[in-house]
Amino acid sequence: MNMVMDSRSLAASQPGAVSLREDQLRLGLWMFLATVTMLFAAFVSAYIVRRSGTDWRQVQLPAMLWVNTLILAVSSVALEAASRSGFRLRWRQAELAMGAALAGGLGFLAGQFVAWREMMAAGIYLPTSPHASFFFVITGAHALHVVAALAVLTWGAVATRSGATDVPAWAARMELCRTFWHYLGAVWLVLFALVSLY
Amino acid sequence: MTNGFVRRYIFSTDHKIIGIQYILTGLIMAIVGAWLAVLIRLQLGWPEHQWVFLSRLLPKGMPSGVMTPEFYLAVVTMHGTIMVFFFISYVLVSGFGNYLVPLQVGARDMAFPFLNMLSYWIALLSAVVMVLSFFVEGGAAAAGWTAYPPLSAVASAVPGSQMGQTLWILSMALFIASFTMSGLNIVATVFSTRAPGLSMMRLPLTVWSFFIASILGLLAFPPLTAGAVMLLFDRHFGTSFFLPSGLVVAGKLLPNTGGSPLLWQHLFWFLGHPEVYVLILPALGIAFDILPAFTRKPVFGYRISVWCLVAVGCLSMIVWGHHMFVSGMSPFTGEYFSLVTLTITVPMTIFGVNMLASLWGAKLELRTPMLFALSVIAMFGSGGFGGLFLGNATADMQLHDTYFVVGHFHMMIGGVTLLATFAAIYFWFPKMFGRTMNETLGRLHFWFTFGPFFVIFFMQHFLGLQGAPRRYYAFTAFDYLRDTRGQNLAISIAALLLVSGQLLFLVNFVWSLFGGLAAKANPWQATTLEWTTASPPPHGNFETQPVVERWAYEYGVQTTDGDFAVQTVPARNVPVTA
């Protein structure tokens, strides 16, 4: 706990350039997430509107999606672990956890790809039913955002590798990574619930 | 050396250069858009006339010199798209937003300079894609700037719905990406880089208007992105998001089932309506701020005006259905949209009245920027008056898709923004380029702009009341519209006058760039921070960090400079009003 306080206050003890930049990046990220929220809100409401069409037919979604959800959750936990280890200045552990988080992200993408292939193998394509159309478009849009977030996570991982040298900068990057990554996890839960329950 | 030039003026991250790049790009797009307007007016004013020289210029669109109906649709579509998204958005919002916001908040640059540069280059790419779409098979998109499906979703529906429509969608996607980046930048800049002492309630209204417009853009544009993706999938991958069952196009039954064309209309207008406020708020903010420099007294109702902008911003997100009164929506929904639409006129009117009240008792100096700013008030009032009729669902049943609408939205999204753009250019030209524009040419340009513009769109209201539908290629086939021939001719002549009048501006602009008189740091004796630094401002904007002591409207006081106090004058010299 003491260590946590130490590196946190270290981060706070350097006002000026770093902390202004930090504020700006945090603000920028939150605004970006607001626009992403509006994007998915539009997809969700379009889904709800279109669902009342007479030709709506629910398609069978692959069980793989549950595995992917689990992978994404584990990846989020790993990211938290990385951040905690870093604040305790255990850099080796932090690196490993960051690696696990990144691997989880890649695994999720691969898993989504497998899920799409499974659906197509079962004869479900984009035009098969509006449910299928929405499934592919919405999960595709989510996957694209995951790709962007993985780029940010990589940037965080790079900072973790040299974390000991500049803790405030590392902490700032990690905060952005965590916000973005957990946000996309939450969005996934909402989307997954939507396409499988409604 | 060339390398330095490229870094400084081409791939620059300086917000001033980027702002000017946006403005120049937008002005070039305006020339394209105006040229399209001329084509529209030639067709409507002189239907069936053979323009031989045009047939040589446009062998496909105007073989034998008469425009084909398909080409007319493409021209109307591209005129609207280019004027809204590539002229006004670029010049007024991105251009002046970029140029003014960091200067007026006393910052060295935008919060994210690199992102800013990226946003400009994507914007340019988007404009290029849009213009190139004229030259692909089938020509440019022809489904209107609102791109309603099924017309926009089925390639065989109209020639423009082939490749042209796809490029239209791609270009819009690029536009949205770029506009989002630049909006994000403006909001972050206002939040995080304000000079010491510059509280939100001391910001010039110009900054407030860009700030709110940017937030609106950030929240309203993504849903259209979603819509554009779905439209693209309907066009190319066989989905039926927007395509209904039983659709027969060009004699063939389409395989699609169950899609909802109305879904697109909701997604489009959820963007479309806030977008018109994204354009008009900066126009109003700029006009509001230009007035006091020429009345030499503080503005009336600054705080209330700020809250009006905030209220308009919020309300504008929930009124989109007023574009869809005739879409078969339930009367209760229609009632709701009528109610909120009429509610939004309250803060808008308060804002307008504040501008009028700012003039009360002042001796007006009618310099060019002031003429344009005053005409903003006039145009805003007139266009808004038409809006009152349209916002009423019962009246709108009659007026929808007539020229009444065309007259209305041109006064607002066309007139108010155009006049404010010119006001801004004449006002800040000395700051941007260190030179002064010619006053005589400027005033002449004002009368050639405001006069014909008002006549054109005032008359179009009455065309609409006589039942003339919009987007029609010609009215010759309708008995009940026979009497409108003369009116359309008059409108066309006024439009040609308007367009020729813009040559005065072009000449003045180019001539002043190179030969205008050198401008002082504060030629208008105005109070905001950009006037405290050199014209043009150096890289980094300010020699020393400005410290703000007061609001932006300290006129009618005594200082060594004259009858005004810039925002940095300390309280011990002049008492602080706000």
Ligand code: HEM
């Ligand atoms: C040079 C002065 C202008 C003239 C003469 C002009 C004329 C016209 C005409 C004749 C139409 C076609 C109406 C129809 O048949 O549907 C039109 C449509 C339109 N104009 Fe303009 N216009 C001008 C400037 C502007 C400006 C500055 C803007 C925006 C900032 C603008 C935005 C639009 C829009 C959005 C449409 C609707 C297009 C559609 O519904 O497909 N115009 N204009």
Ligand SMILES: [Cu+2]
């Ligand atoms: Cu509207």
